[in-house]
Amino acid sequence: MTDHTAVVVGGNRIPFARAHGAYSRASNVDMLTAALDGLAARFGLAGRRVGEVVGGAVFKHSRDFNLTREAVLGSSLDPHTPACDLQQACATGLEATIYVSNKIRLGQMVDGIAGGADSVSDSPMAISDGLRRALLAANAAKTVPARLAALASIRPGHLVPDPPGITEPRTGLSMGEHQALTTMRWGITRGEQDELALASHQNLARAWSEGFFDDLVTPYLGVTKDQGVRGDTTIEKLAALKAVFGRGEGATMTAGNSTGFFDGAAVTYLADADYAAEHHLPALARVVDAEVAAVDYTIGGEDLLLAPTYAIPRLLARNGLTWQDFDYYEIHEAFAATVLATLDALADETYCRERLGLPEALGEIDRGALNVNGSSLAAGHPFAATGGRIVSTLAKLLHQRGTVDGRPARGIVSICAAGGQGAVAILEAC
Amino acid sequence: MPAKRDPLEVIATSPLARAVVSSPLGRSVAAKLGVSPAPELRRGRTLPAGPVVLAALHDGTLAARTLALLGIDTVAPVVDTPDARTVGESGRPVPPAYEGRIGALVLDLTALRVVEDLEYARGVLRPAVRALERSGRVVVVARAPESYDELEPRVLAQGLDGLNRTVAKELRGGATSNLVWVDPDTTPQALASTVRFLLEGRSAYVDGQSWRVAAAAVDDDVATAVRPYEGRIVAVTGAARGIGAAIARTLARDGATVVGIDVPASGEALATVVNEIHGTALQLDITLPDAGERIAAHVAERYGQEARLYAVVHNAGITRDRMLANLEEKGWAAVLQVNLAAQLRMNEALLDGRVGGLVDGGSIVGISSTSGIAGNKGQANYATSKAAIVGLVRAMAPRLASRGITVNAVGPGFIETEMTAAIPYLQRTIFQRSNSLSQGGKPVDVAETIAYLADPASAGVTGQVVRVCGQSLVGQ
Numbered sequence: 063m064t065d066h067t068a069v070v071v072g073g074n075r076i077p078f079a080r081a082h083g084a085y086s087r088a089s090n091v092d093m094l095t096a097a098l099d100g101l102a103a104r105f106g107l108a109g110r111r112v113g114e115v116v117g118g119a120v121f122k123h124s125r126d127f128n129l130t131r132e133a134v135l136g137s138s139l140d141p142h143t144p145a146c147d148l149q150q151a152c153a154t155g156l157e158a159t160i161y162v163s164n165k166i167r168l169g170q171m172v173d174g175i176a177g178g179a180d181s182v183s184d185s186p187m188a189i190s191d192g193l194r195r196a197l198l199a200a201n202a203a204k205t206v207p208a209r210l211a212a213l214a215s216i217r218p219g220h221l222v223p224d225p226p227g228i229t230e231p232r233t234g235l236s237m238g239e240h241q242a243l244t245t246m247r248w249g250i251t252r253g254e255q256d257e258l259a260l261a262s263h264q265n266l267a268r269a270w271s272e273g274f275f276d277d278l279v280t281p282y283l284g285v286t287k288d289q290g291v292r293g294d295t296t297i298e299k300l301a302a303l304k305a306v307f308g309r310g311e312g313a314t315m316t317a318g319n320s321t322g323f324f325d326g327a328a329v330t331y332l333a334d335a336d337y338a339a340e341h342h343l344p345a346l347a348r349v350v351d352a353e354v355a356a357v358d359y360t361i362g363g364e365d366l367l368l369a370p371t372y373a374i375p376r377l378l379a380r381n382g383l384t385w386q387d388f389d390y391y392e393i394h395e396a397f398a399a400t401v402l403a404t405l406d407a408l409a410d411e412t413y414c415r416e417r418l419g420l421p422e423a424l425g426e427i428d429r430g431a432l433n434v435n436g437s438s439l440a441a442g443h444p445f446a447a448t449g450g451r452i453v454s455t456l457a458k459l460l461h462q463r464g465t466v467d468g469r470p471a472r473g474i475v476s477i478c479a480a481g482g483q484g485a486v487a488i489l490e491a492c
Numbered sequence: 493m494p495a496k497r498d499p500l501e502v503i504a505t506s507p508l509a510r511a512v513v514s515s516p517l518g519r520s521v522a523a524k525l526g527v528s529p530a531p532e533l534r535r536g537r538t539l540p541a542g543p544v545v546l547a548a549l550h551d552g553t554l555a556a557r558t559l560a561l562l563g564i565d566t567v568a569p570v571v572d573t574p575d576a577r578t579v580g581e582s583g584r585p586v587p588p589a590y591e592g593r594i595g596a597l598v599l600d601l602t603a604l605r606v607v608e609d610l611e612y613a614r615g616v617l618r619p620a621v622r623a624l625e626r627s628g629r630v631v632v633v634a635r636a637p638e639s640y641d642e643l644e645p646r647v648l649a650q651g652l653d654g655l656n657r658t659v660a661k662e663l664r665g666g667a668t669s670n671l672v673w674v675d676p677d678t679t680p681q682a683l684a685s686t687v688r689f690l691l692e693g694r695s696a697y698v699d700g701q702s703w704r705v706a707a708a709a710v711d712d713d714v715a716t717a718v719r720p721y722e723g724r725i726v727a728v729t730g731a732a733r734g735i736g737a738a739i740a741r742t743l744a745r746d747g748a749t750v751v752g753i754d755v756p757a758s759g760e761a762l763a764t765v766v767n768e769i770h771g772t773a774l775q776l777d778i779t780l781p782d783a784g785e786r787i788a789a790h791v792a793e794r795y796g797q798e799a800r801l802y803a804v805v806h807n808a809g810i811t812r813d814r815m816l817a818n819l820e821e822k823g824w825a826a827v828l829q830v831n832l833a834a835q836l837r838m839n840e841a842l843l844d845g846r847v848g849g850l851v852d853g854g855s856i857v858g859i860s861s862t863s864g865i866a867g868n869k870g871q872a873n874y875a876t877s878k879a880a881i882v883g884l885v886r887a888m889a890p891r892l893a894s895r896g897i898t899v900n901a902v903g904p905g906f907i908e909t910e911m912t913a914a915i916p917y918l919q920r921t922i923f924q925r926s927n928s929l930s931q932g933g934k935p936v937d938v939a940e941t942i943a944y945l946a947d948p949a950s951a952g953v954t955g956q957v958v959r960v961c962g963q964s965l966v967g968q
Contacts, residue, residue, distance in 0.1 A: 096760070103752075103763035103773035106794060138767035273756070276775045280759040342796045 067335035068163035069345040069492055071173075073454020074101035075328030076282035077289065078442035081182035084285045085325040090119045090126060093282070093327035094133035094179040097450075100280025101175065101329050105343060108138035113171030115145040116158040117178045117329065120445035120480075121185040122149070129179075151479035152396065153354070154178045155328060155449020156487060162332050163349035172337040176453075177329030178446025184325075192220035230480065232360045237480060238397070240359070240366035242308035242315055245399040247365065248406050252314035255398035256300040259319040259439045262395060266436025267293025274435060278454055290324060290442035319398035324442030328450030330457070335492070345492035347457035347473070352487035353377035359482040364417075367400045369484030370476040371407045375418055377474075377486050385424035388488075389466050390459055390473035391431050392452045395438040400478055435459065449477060453489070460491035530924075530931035531666035534627035534693040535940075537718070540595025542625045543567045544691065547616040548600035549609055555600035555633045558680040558687050561715060569597070570619040571612075589619055596629035596691055602674065604634060604648050613652075617659060626665035631690045632656055633683070636673035636704050649673075653702055660700030660963045661928050668695065668929070668963075671702035678952060681710040685720075685949035694940035697905075697933035700963030708952035720947045721748035725801050727787055729778055730808030732758035734909040735859075737765045738935035739805055742943045744769035751790060751801075753778065754808070778808050778834040784841025784849075792848035800851035803946040804842060806835045806858045809877075811911075813870045824873045831877035835884070843892070853896040855946035858884060859938075860903040860957055866967030878903075882957050889955030898954035900945040905961025908932040927962035 076096050079085045085093065094117060102108045117130045126132070131145035150157040158176035165171050188194075192215075199212035229236045235243075245255075269275065270287055279287075295318075305313035306320065331343075338345045355372035357364040370393075378385060385408060393401045407413045408424040415422070435455055438448055456473045463471035471491040478484045534540070546556055546566035559566055570576075572587045580586040597620040601613060613632075620630065632652060640646035656671035663669060670690050674683060686705050689695050714720070726743050730736035731752035740750045750771035754762040759775045766773040774790045776783055791799050809831045812823035835858060842850045850856070863871050864878025881901050888899040906912065906923040912932065915923065924932040941960045945953060959967075 099767055100759065100763045100773075103766040103771075106770065106772040108767035108770045273777075273780075276756045279756070280763050280773075280775070281757055282760055286757040286759075342794055342799075344793050 066167045066169050068166035068332055068349045069335045069338055070347045070349065070453060070457035070489065071331040071333050071338055071343045072101070072104060072346060073278050073328065073330040073450060073457070074104055075279055075447060075451055075454070076100070076326055077279055077285045077287050078324045078326035078444055078447070078451075079285050080289045080442070081323035081325055083183070083289065084283050085181065086183040088181065088283065088325065089184050090122065090129055090179040090181050090327070091132045091136065093181065093325065094129065094177065094329070095136040096280070096282045097177060097179065097327040097329045098133055098137040098139060098175065101331055102138045103280070104277065105331060109140055111140040111142045113174040114162065114165065115139070115143060115175040116148055116161050117145075117176065118147050118149040118154045118158065118446050119178060119180050120149065120151055120154060121180055121182060123186040133179075149446075150483065150485065151481055152394070152443070152445045152448060153477045153479040153483060153485035154446035155451070156453065156475060156477050156485045157354070157449070159330055159332065159349065159449060159453050160352040160485065160487060166332060166334050173331070173333035175329050175331050177327065177450040179327030180444040180446045181325045182323040182444070188224040190220045190222060190224050192217060196220065230359075230366065237366065238307035238315060238320060241397045241399055242312060244365040244367060244403050245308060245314060245397075246312040248403040250314065250399045250402045250406070252301070254402055255314060255319035256297055258395070258398040258401060259300055260295060260297055262433060262436045262439040263292050263295050265434060266291045266440035269435035274458070278458060288441045290322065291436070291440045315397060315399060319439065321396060321438045321443035324444045326442065326444035326447040328447040328454065330450050330453045344461075346461035347489040347491055348470075350488040350490050351377060351381055352485065353380070354483065354485045356484070357482040364482065365403065365407075366482050367396060367478040367484075368404060368407055369482055370478055370486050371404055371413075372418060373484050373486040374408065374474070374476065375414075375420055375424060377488065378424070381488060383488075386427060387472060388427070388474045389431060389463060389471045390434060390456055391427060392433060392437065392456045392473060392475045394448060394452065394477040395433065396443065396478055398439060401432070404476065404478075452477070453487075456489055460489055464491055530929065531626055531664075533666045533696040533929065533931075535696045535934075535936065536693045538693040539564065539691055540625060540628055542593045542595030542628070544596045544598060545569045545594050545620060546598050546600070547571075548603070549612050550603035552600040552603040554602050554674065554678070554680065554683065555598050555687070558683045559598065561680045561684050561712065562688055563716075564691070566598070569616045571615045572618040573615055587618055590623035592623070593625040594620065594623045594628065595625055596631065597624070598687070598691075599630065599632045601632060601634040601652065605645050607644070607648065610648065610651070613655065621659065621663060624663065624667045626667065627693065627696065628663070628665070628667040629691050630659055630663070630667070630669035631687060632669070632671045633674060633687075634671065636675060639673075639675050656702060657700045657963070663928070666696070666929060668699040670695070670698060670700070673702060673704040675707045677707040678705055679707065679710070681712060681715040682706075682708045682952035684710070684715040685944060685947050686953065689940075689944040694944060696940075697929065697937035697960050697962050698941060698958060699928050699961075701959050703953070703956040703958050706952045706954070710949055710951050715949045717949065719747035720949055721746045721802070723747070724803070724948075725749045725751060725791060725795055725799060726803045726805065726946070727751040727753060727791070727801055728805045728807055729753045731765055732761040733765075734911065735904070735907060735935040735938050736807040737761075738939040739807055739942055740765055740771065741769055742936060742939035743805075744771065746943055748802075749795070751787070751794075753787065778838065779829050781837065782841070783834060784838035785846070787838065788842060788846050788848035790848070797847055799848060801842060801849060801854065802851055803855040803857065804838070804850060805942055805946065806838070806856070808834075809859060811871065811874050813874070815870050816872050819872060827873035828877050831874070832880050835881075839888070843897075850897065853948070853951075855897065856888070856899045857942050857946050858901040860901045862903060862905045862959070862961055862964050862967050865903055865959070885957055886955055893954065896951065898945070898951060900953060900955070901957045902938055902941045902945065903957050903959035903961065904933065904938045905959065905964040905966070906932040907938060907960075908934055926966065927964040929962035931962065933960055933962060
């Protein structure tokens with residue numbers, strides 16, 4: 063088998079919209095279809111069979127068991143294009159990229175699309191376990207009295223619907239509450255968090271005004287730009303917001319430095335490098351390697367959203383790189399404090415030695431290379447769509463940069479996810 | 493979302509109004525008021541249903557050879573001469589007539605020399621206009637006035653312009669008349685695309701016009717190709733909706749690989765059009781200083797380093813209507829930038845021989861407008877920009893002739909689009925009716941004319957502005 067190189071050809075997403083707003087009537091299938099159609103238009107894929115489309119959603123209706131395949135069938139792609147649903151909480155989009163690039167690198171396909179969609183507006187709502195069990199029992203009952211007996215077990219309390227939560231089932235804590243513990247543990251200040259949020263907004267607003275997203279975003283339902291971005295926000299405005307997570311002195315996390323609820327979809331087109339060259343497809347960046355990690359946040363009491371700190375050193379070691387060897391750092395801003403705690407942890411001697419088993423700390427990085435065109439705090443974070451947004455953005459940044467000191471520009475993506483997981487990947491400019 | 497309907501429109505389109513118009517009395521009243529239903533026009537790549545009559549003055553053979561090349565059968569004309577008339581029941585003379593409806597009259601007047609020759613044109617036209625079918629065609633082929641050295645034929649050739657325009661006005665039922673000026677050495681191959689366009693439904697809304705088909709080298713297979721754009725890349729600006737979307741679809745129907753361009757904010761509609769025709773989308777603000785470079789880069793990136801644009805259709809345009817009394821610099825500049833300056837800049841980049849730029853032998857098509865040709869109240873900015881497109885076409889065509897690149901424009905009249913649907917009912921009705929075809933044109937009518945102008949077989953058509961206006965009363 064010959065060696066294959068997986069490259070990012072380009073990407074497309076719909077602008078991320080505030081939940082219960084412009085996309086409130088759009089389903090995950092609708093949004094993913096729109097993202098695919100914009101990608102098809104950009105690269106002339108209409109009517110063409112793509113190796114595989116891989117994606118998913120975090121908030122997913124049971125009827126959407128074939129979400130990605132349904133989106134393919136609704137899109138302009140050749141219906142002979144297969145699809146696969148994949149889910150890893152907020153790392154869904156990045157995990158999909160890893161899946162597709164691995165298949166390409168193995169020579170199992172020449173091109174593929176990775177991505178995801180998430181709608182908070184159109185989220186599924188489950189019935190309670192009590193009601194569900196009663197209905198299943200009634201359905202299984204063979205006689206009328208048995209059926210009535212089953213239905214009689216329904217209590218008024220069972221009728222309350224069960225909305226989707228972002229609480230961790232094993233701790234009962236929401237993600238924000240978990241992060242508040244981490245924020246407190248690492249002593250992340252309100253000021254640091256607000257500054258990171260401000261930079262995210264300013265960077266994203268600048269990127270939009272420079273036309274950076276002209277070939278990365280296709281408008282949808284009249285929305286032409288990310289609705290979360292506030293280029294005119296100030297440190298004073300951010301400082302005036304009330305804390306929503308944490309207690310007492312630890313109450314530093316606000317709606318300004320935490321991501322809100324958004325709807326959106328994003329996809330990335332990947333291909334074998336040779337195939338791309340032969341088919342006049344651009345090659346923005348090479349997918350070098352990836353690593354996934356998890357933390358023991360239940361019994362071990364580790365930080366829920368710091369799993370990437372485990373993945374990063376393992377990935378660096380395998381690739382003979384140091385934490386400082388990157389020209390771009392794309393660290394998903396679930397909360398400003400998540401990014402800051404991740405950086406602090408990797409610079410912390412004790413954490414690196416005792417938790418990660420490293421001989422020493424990975425050290426500090428050039429903060430000017432972090433999320434240079436904004437990230438989730440400004441763009442919004444429709445869970446499964448975030449990976450596609452970041453990978454496509456980073457690939458374009460790397461391609462624009464070209465080489466640094468005679469080597470290809472290099473970037474790293476880090477995304478934390480529910481369940482104490484994290485996915486990390488390295489990309490290099492083509 | 494449906495546009496708010498004008499109360500007058502609600503009345504005019506009500507079942508009662510329809511019933512009145514469809515009754516014999518109502519019809520005659522409606523006709524007097526000029527509100528009779530407009531004829532449905534023949535469109536697309538369809539020839540007239542009835543026979544094509546070929547009438548040639550003296551030894552003119554250009555039209556005959558052209559029709560033969562196109563494989564279009566012809567019949568001999570009925571000519572009205574004093575001898576051919578019979579005496580009717582009332583005792584009055586009756587001119588000779590065709591037995592049934594005819595589809596078209598192709599009148600070859602390339603041999604025109606003296607005033608008396610025009611009698612032949614009258615003699616052929618009189619029976620023909622009486623027999624022409626709905627959406628029938630009169631196509632007059634004559635030498636361009638400036639192609640004559642002698643005085644008399646030159647004068648007469650110009651006279652044909654008035655004849656053609658009058659025939660167009662007298663014809664009914666969606667029939668049109670147009671005049672084609674040729675050079676002495678224009679070949680049937682060079683003329684074929686024009687004659688076929690005029691006979692087919694593609695020219696539905698082109699009426700009373702005259703333009704020139706100069707001599708040019710065109711191969712037989714190019715002259716007769718049905719999908720002339722096969723293997724060619726064409727860029728269309730403003731392709732997301734309306735006329736631009738129709739241009740993209742029409743060019744794709746004729747084989748083109750279309751690069752659809754529109755502002756990033758119109759990306760969703762653009763993607764829909766482009767995916768439908770299997771082209772590629774380029775979200776681009778054409779007023780960017782490097783818009784032309786970006787288009788060329790897109791072509792090279794998507795279609796290979798050897799790929800070149802065959803044609804560019806500068807369709808993108810905006811209006812910022814204000815009476816001069818209220819017009820400030822912002823609204824003035826915006827229109828001139830988008831409709832004119834951007835086009836000049838893009839052409840410059842696409843013509844400098846760069847990778848992905850315009851190929852020699854290619855084509856540039858712009859969009860002028862009736863407003864530009866005639867001027868229009870409240871559109872000082874728009875009219876200026878659109879008249880300038882006429883200037884651009886005339887100035888660029890000779891400069892690019894040595895590279896075989898044609899430069900032409902269409903001049904749309906009242907076209908039914910989302911934009912014109914917003915005009916109040918009464919005003920819109922007046923616009924729709926103020927032309928010889930008593931109706932507004934469709935975006936596809938503009939698109940078809942552009943596809944004809946940029947057709948490789950139309951190599952002899954350059955420096956021309958073809959109006960698509962149903963012979964609007966406004967302008968020339």
